[in-house]
Amino acid sequence: MTPPTPLHLSLAGQAVDVLREQVLTGEIPPGSRVNEVEVAQKLGISRGPLREAIRHLASEGLLQLVPHRGAFVPDADSDEVKALFELRAALECAAAELAASRRTDVDLVRLHEVSAASRSNYRTGQPFPYRLDLAFHQTLIDAARSPRIAEQVRLVQQRVVLLRSALDDDPPHQHASMDDHDELVKAIEDGDAARASTVMRRHLSRVCAQMLTSLNR
Incomplete structure (x- = not known):
């Protein structure tokens, strides 16, 4: 059985790096929703790898997943x-x-x-x-x-x-x-x-x- 591709080498891993940069630089500002269609098109990937990247960044606390609404960049409080x-x-x-x-x-x-x-x-x-x-x-x-x-x-x-x-x-x-x-x-x-x-x-x-x-x- 072929082992899974490590995250950092996969499309999702590449998406993690780009999306993290967009969030940390404020390109996607706090309080904003991640536009999956727009980001996927910009990265030239399907929404499947992008959603995997979003889940990864949510596990790091850089995104918040809101049921039925999508992923948001957390606001400061x-x-x-x-x-x-x-x-x-x-x-x-x-x-x-x-x-x-x-x-x-x-x-x-x-x-x-x-x-x-x-x-x-x-x-x-x-x-x-x-x-x-x-x-x-x-x-x-x-x-x-x-x-x-x-x-x-x-x-x-x-x-x-x-x-x-x-x-x-x-x-x-x-x-x-x-x-x-x-x-x-x-x-x-x-x-x-x-x-x-x-x-x-x-x-x-x-x-x-x-x-x-x-x-x-």
């Missing part, structure tokens, strides 16, 4: 933001501590590189490119060498990026966040686990507060 950041703080403060004790010289080079790339690619007045933020946090998670934490952090971070896609840019906040990233790199470089955890908690608290403020405007 204060309770969801608070819950996500409670979980994110628990995971990423632990990861920062681990990174401070487990990082290699290669990890430090990469952390410096992605932190510098954030500053050089950010343009005031434009949304902060989500890939830059994810790249920094992913590099830190890689340095922690904890696959289970990494798996959960990726899912939580995606949902935060999704909720942020509908919010206005805040240049002072973005610059403060980049300063936090630099301070995190220094703490990890120094092997100071307690300081790395403290800076991460402060950083995530700042991001959460900024999102809540933007939501309540």
Whole structure:
């Protein structure tokens, strides 16, 4: 019997990648329904693989399935933001501590590189490119060498990026966040686990507060 094609190599897997990008960049904005006919035509696939992709993204929390109505991109609300950041703080403060004790010289080079790339690619007045933020946090998670934490952090971070896609840019906040990233790199470089955890908690608290403020405007 021929084994099934892995999801990442199938049409559904390719659709997952494209649809995830459309959701995270706000191309399909929060609150909107996924137009299956339009998306399938755009991707050049049938609706079968697309529906499989939609179910996969729903399992990650990036889409909501509403009976008899279809798939929708979740809207941001204060309770969801608070819950996500409670979980994110628990995971990423632990990861920062681990990174401070487990990082290699290669990890430090990469952390410096992605932190510098954030500053050089950010343009005031434009949304902060989500890939830059994810790249920094992913590099830190890689340095922690904890696959289970990494798996959960990726899912939580995606949902935060999704909720942020509908919010206005805040240049002072973005610059403060980049300063936090630099301070995190220094703490990890120094092997100071307690300081790395403290800076991460402060950083995530700042991001959460900024999102809540933007939501309540």
